[in-house]
Amino acid sequence: MSQLIEHHSRKAARILDSARELVLDHGVRKVTVGEIARAAGVGKGTVYLYWPAKENLILGLFARELLTFLDEVISRISADPAAVLPRRLAPLLIRTGRGLSLAPRLNDGELRTLTPQAGDRELFARTRPSALCDAVMPILRRHGLIRDDRPLAGQAYALHAVLTGFGTAMSDPATAPLHVDDPYEVLADTVAQLLEPSVGPGEAVIAAAAAETVAVFRETRDAVLDLIGRGQTLQ
Numbered sequence: 001m002s003q004l005i006e007h008h009s010r011k012a013a014r015i016l017d018s019a020r021e022l023v024l025d026h027g028v029r030k031v032t033v034g035e036i037a038r039a040a041g042v043g044k045g046t047v048y049l050y051w052p053a054k055e056n057l058i059l060g061l062f063a064r065e066l067l068t069f070l071d072e073v074i075s076r077i078s079a080d081p082a083a084v085l086p087r088r089l090a091p092l093l094i095r096t097g098r099g100l101s102l103a104p105r106l107n108d109g110e111l112r113t114l115t116p117q118a119g120d121r122e123l124f125a126r127t128r129p130s131a132l133c134d135a136v137m138p139i140l141r142r143h144g145l146i147r148d149d150r151p152l153a154g155q156a157y158a159l160h161a162v163l164t165g166f167g168t169a170m171s172d173p174a175t176a177p178l179h180v181d182d183p184y185e186v187l188a189d190t191v192a193q194l195l196e197p198s199v200g201p202g203e204a205v206i207a208a209a210a211a212e213t214v215a216v217f218r219e220t221r222d223a224v225l226d227l228i229g230r231g232q233t234l235q
Contacts, residue, residue: 003229005050012050014040019061028058028110056231059114063228065102066127070221072096074214081210085145087192091184093129094167123223130160136213143209144201155195162190
C-alpha cells in the first residue's frame with residue numbers, strides 16, 4: 001500500500017495541488033489552511049483529516065518534490081549505470097534539481113519552522129546535489145571512478161564548491177562572465193578534470209559502483225517517504 005495519501009484520496013490530491021499552487025504564488029508563510037481548503041473545494045476540517053497542521057501539509061509538499069527528484073535520479077542511474085561517472089552524475093543532479101519548482105521557495109528559516117526535529121532538517125540537507133555527491137564519493141573512489149592521488153575530504157570540498165558555483169551561475173545567467181551554449185557540458189568537463197582518473201574502470205566495475213550508489217539514494221528516498229508518512233493521517 002502506498003504511503004502517499006493522494007494515491008488513496010482524490011480530496012487529498014486536490015488539497016496538495018492547491019497548496020502547491022498557493023505556495024508557488026505566495027510563498028510558505030502567507031498561505032493559510034483556509035486558503036488551501038477554498039482552492040481545493042473542501043472545508044478546513046477536511047484538510048485536518050489528512051494533515052494535523054499546516055506545517056505537516058507544507059513539509060509533506062516539499063518532501064514529495066524531493067521524492068520526485070530522487071526517483072528521477074535513481075531511474076536514470078538504474079537505466080544507464082555509466083550515469084554514475086562523476087562527469088555525468090554531477091550534471092544529472094544539478095539538472096534534475098533545477099527542474100524542481102518548489103525548492104527555491106523554502107529558505108532555511110522556513111525549514112526550521114516546518115521541521116522542529118533536527119533529523120528532518122538534516123534529511124533535507126542530505127538531498128542537496130553536493131551532499132548526495134559527498135555521500136557516494138567513497139563508493140566511486142573505491143571502485144576507481146575517482147582518482148586516489150588527493151585526499152578524499154579535499155575532493156569532496158572542491159566538488160561542493162564547484163556544484164555550488166555552477167548552481168548559482170545557472171540560476172542567474174546574467175551574472176556569468178561569458179555566455180556558453182551548454183553550461184552542463186562545462187560542468188561535466190570541470191568535474192572530469194577535477195576528479196576522474198586518466199584511465200577509468202571497465203563496465204562491470206561501473207555497474208557495481210552504480211548499484212551501490214543507487215542503494216544509497218534509495219536509503220535517502222526511504223527516509224523522505226517516512227517523513228511524509230509521519231506527517232499525514234492515512235484514511
